Amino acid sequence: MSERALPSTARVVIIGGGIMGCGLAYHLAHEGWTDVVLLEKAELTSGSTWHAAGQITHSTSSFALGKCVGYNIDLYSKVLEAETGQSVTWHGCGSLRLAYTDDELDWLHQTISVGKGLGFPMEIVGPERIRELHPFYNLDGVKAALHTPDDGHVDPAGAAFALAKGARQLGVKVIRRCRATNVTKQENGEWLVETEEGNIICEHVVNAGGTYARQVALWSGYDLPATSMTHHYLITDTVPDFQALDKELPVVRDDRLVSGYIRMEQKKGLIGIYEKANPNTVWEDHCPWEAENELFEPDYDRIMPWLENAMDRMPILADLGITREVHGAISHPPDGNPMIGPAPGLKNYWCCCGTQIGIGWGPGLTRELARWMVHGAADINMREFDPRRFGPYADQGYQITKAKEDYLLRHEIPFPFFNRLDARPVKPSALYDDLKAEGAVFEEVYGHERPRWFAPEGTEAKDIYGFRRTKLHDIVGAEVRAVREKAGIMDISAFSKVEVSGPDAAAFLDRLVPNKLPAVGRIGLTHLLNDNGRIELETTVVRLAEDRLYLVCAAFFEQRLVDYLTFATAGENVTITNRSTDWGALALNGPRARDILGACTGADLANAGFKWMTAQEIAVGGHRLWAFRMSYAGELGWEFHGERAAILGAFRALKAAGKAHGMVNYGSFAMNAMRMEKGFKGAGELTNEVTLPEADVMRFVRLDKEFRGKAATEAAAAKPLRWVCAYLELADDGRSDGNGGEAVLSEGRQVGTVSSIAFGHGTGKLLAFAYVKADHAKPGTELEVVIMGEPRAAKVLGAPVYDPENLKPRTEAREVAEA
Numbered sequence: 036m037s038e039r040a041l042p043s044t045a046r047v048v049i050i051g052g053g054i055m056g057c058g059l060a061y062h063l064a065h066e067g068w069t070d071v072v073l074l075e076k077a078e079l080t081s082g083s084t085w086h087a088a089g090q091i092t093h094s095t096s097s098f099a100l101g102k103c104v105g106y107n108i109d110l111y112s113k114v115l116e117a118e119t120g121q122s123v124t125w126h127g128c129g130s131l132r133l134a135y136t137d138d139e140l141d142w143l144h145q146t147i148s149v150g151k152g153l154g155f156p157m158e159i160v161g162p163e164r165i166r167e168l169h170p171f172y173n174l175d176g177v178k179a180a181l182h183t184p185d186d187g188h189v190d191p192a193g194a195a196f197a198l199a200k201g202a203r204q205l206g207v208k209v210i211r212r213c214r215a216t217n218v219t220k221q222e223n224g225e226w227l228v229e230t231e232e233g234n235i236i237c238e239h240v241v242n243a244g245g246t247y248a249r250q251v252a253l254w255s256g257y258d259l260p261a262t263s264m265t266h267h268y269l270i271t272d273t274v275p276d277f278q279a280l281d282k283e284l285p286v287v288r289d290d291r292l293v294s295g296y297i298r299m300e301q302k303k304g305l306i307g308i309y310e311k312a313n314p315n316t317v318w319e320d321h322c323p324w325e326a327e328n329e330l331f332e333p334d335y336d337r338i339m340p341w342l343e344n345a346m347d348r349m350p351i352l353a354d355l356g357i358t359r360e361v362h363g364a365i366s367h368p369p370d371g372n373p374m375i376g377p378a379p380g381l382k383n384y385w386c387c388c389g390t391q392i393g394i395g396w397g398p399g400l401t402r403e404l405a406r407w408m409v410h411g412a413a414d415i416n417m418r419e420f421d422p423r424r425f426g427p428y429a430d431q432g433y434q435i436t437k438a439k440e441d442y443l444l445r446h447e448i449p450f451p452f453f454n455r456l457d458a459r460p461v462k463p464s465a466l467y468d469d470l471k472a473e474g475a476v477f478e479e480v481y482g483h484e485r486p487r488w489f490a491p492e493g494t495e496a497k498d499i500y501g502f503r504r505t506k507l508h509d510i511v512g513a514e515v516r517a518v519r520e521k522a523g524i525m526d527i528s529a530f531s532k533v534e535v536s537g538p539d540a541a542a543f544l545d546r547l548v549p550n551k552l553p554a555v556g557r558i559g560l561t562h563l564l565n566d567n568g569r570i571e572l573e574t575t576v577v578r579l580a581e582d583r584l585y586l587v588c589a590a591f592f593e594q595r596l597v598d599y600l601t602f603a604t605a606g607e608n609v610t611i612t613n614r615s616t617d618w619g620a621l622a623l624n625g626p627r628a629r630d631i632l633g634a635c636t637g638a639d640l641a642n643a644g645f646k647w648m649t650a651q652e653i654a655v656g657g658h659r660l661w662a663f664r665m666s667y668a669g670e671l672g673w674e675f676h677g678e679r680a681a682i683l684g685a686f687r688a689l690k691a692a693g694k695a696h697g698m699v700n701y702g703s704f705a706m707n708a709m710r711m712e713k714g715f716k717g718a719g720e721l722t723n724e725v726t727l728p729e730a731d732v733m734r735f736v737r738l739d740k741e742f743r744g745k746a747a748t749e750a751a752a753a754k755p756l757r758w759v760c761a762y763l764e765l766a767d768d769g770r771s772d773g774n775g776g777e778a779v780l781s782e783g784r785q786v787g788t789v790s791s792i793a794f795g796h797g798t799g800k801l802l803a804f805a806y807v808k809a810d811h812a813k814p815g816t817e818l819e820v821v822i823m824g825e826p827r828a829a830k831v832l833g834a835p836v837y838d839p840e841n842l843k844p845r846t847e848a849r850e851v852a853e854a
Contacts, residue, residue, distance in 0.1 A: 046070035051243030053084035054393040058401035060202035066409040069206035076214035077327040082245040086363040087191040091395040093155040093183040098776035103399025121197035124190035130286035131180040141502035143181040144824035152778030248388035260429040262438035263364040268307035270359040277302045290446040292344040314442040333360040369437030375420040379594045386422040412569040416722040423594040428482035450500040451774040464528035465679035480590040483529035486702035503771040512796035514705035521697040522625030531593035532614040539607035549736040558648045568747025619682030624672035627696040634692035656688020669713035711802040712795035714835035719791040726751040759812035765801040766828040780819040
């Protein structure tokens, strides 16, 4: 069969021949899947890839993206051309990211903290060294720069062609000038891909459609959230001052004044701009199928303020003409992160799109997607890229508004926990208006509005954003201390809430989960695994009745939980009901919790009448709902779950009763600080790249029963572990706490990475979870964690720093409150 001939079947069909589609074809072949067909409607790279600037930098504060970037630079600079013979034209010129303000300088220090954990060569340099590296840049006002010497840029088309050639060499079919026209699910679970030249039946279909990805997804009933935004870069006439240079200048990233980058392009100048006003969308409803190597007329009015700044920063470019104007479309998801992984609700439909930095991020991401498809899990945490992070709430209006917001933030300081407010609220809880009136500052989690913290009057955004401690530290501390000393109430309606019911419900769940299912009226904690024993998610299971089980997990995992359960059914008589939006939830915690709840209910709240880790349906303020005696804060407490109206009524009753006891509202930041004090692992620790033994949660596993991933779990436990999740206490300098992703060192050598970090206001300790080499996880081991670029002493702990025997949640009456 010739390469041009369209096969009737394939294991995988990839739609789209840009850097993402070619990268996935290459990596699937390298993972052993070669029965793969890549379809491109025109020529390879003729969408967004061909007009990319082609730059790639080690400068990233995301540990997962950093893993991809490091791989990509090695691939471009050392591997691809040698493997395929196809030139990729690698320019290893290095780069400089400038800092004009203290906040920007802190950003660079945070980047180094992550980069050291990845083994990246980088350093912060002052103006004198910057001048040595780049003598033509105007450094007025520049404090320092992050120098990443191994950065560079590549020919985008050459890189994609090399990936495609490498895939072909291993047996993948790459078919150009063959447009897919429809994708439909067949009754047997396979996919039918219709094309201009015939049909292909396949097991897996991949949407790598770039600016066409949304309309391709709509064929299968999926409204993929991505919007095409346009971006400019300009190339000048030949620069006389470049003529005598014997090496290429580093790329300069000037986020403040240029909102973009300036570099050499041969002996010319290249200026790229992400303007900070009036972002431009195109093809909102439909990218024309006839579009090929499409560019738009430049809009100088839109970019002029930043172009003028660029000329001021690089005066040697100011009097030159523009020889080429590139104004092309790039796909932007609502949060700016790529869409890499399973499409929500569609089995074996994969997204490989929405990658606004395709050359810089693409090959590494496609390697992880290939591993996910072939082996059942990626080898890096894919949470920030998983398409299931968005639900049906992300309609087209939301998509466009958020894409514009993301574009404008592209070259702003990525402050930790920066709150993106556009297009909100989407899914406010029943308590939203009440909480907003009391000063709640909300975050969006899977569309839900969840309170982060409560702002005292007069608090402004400038008071709370920073890489070091701000006023927010004391605000969260006050919430934590109030919960620890008196009581606090939190709207936890954003949690994913899924009910599994029916005659086979218990048997169905029991064959999936590694822990024993709770008895009726009891509560348990367990995990859902994939076949290779990696963790999909952690979930609380409440047995409401013999044939009715209720699962609660982190808000982010709502669609993942629904899909996991739905795809796992095998003829059982079960009903899976997603109650995440229709039901609300509350948490009441603190030593006065029983007094407050007792004023609102006639239920027996004593230990004998309402035991720890049990569930009862009770009335609170006259409203029937489920009460679970449990506490993520590590205090005496209950959670309440039920219909929205009942939760609102219960909240108002509890608020009234709580006044006499000093009860406060608290948010997710305080909740996180308290779970760290209790040593409770969260979504940052229980991820797709680790097993239960590595996460150190085998106490929730019963090896005397069958469950999904059991063989892999036993195998993982029987051999030396790659890493182990350790609980750390760090030295507190009183100024900065870290933000996650930081390097963990032993005698100067990197031995792990921080997954979560927070200050425990109840104990006055800075705490972290980190995945470290197994021989460094023993309690008492002395380590260091790089915080803001500087090593900080740390010690592995063997028990939670707060109430290690877990007595407070189990207490009777006021025993602890009055102690």
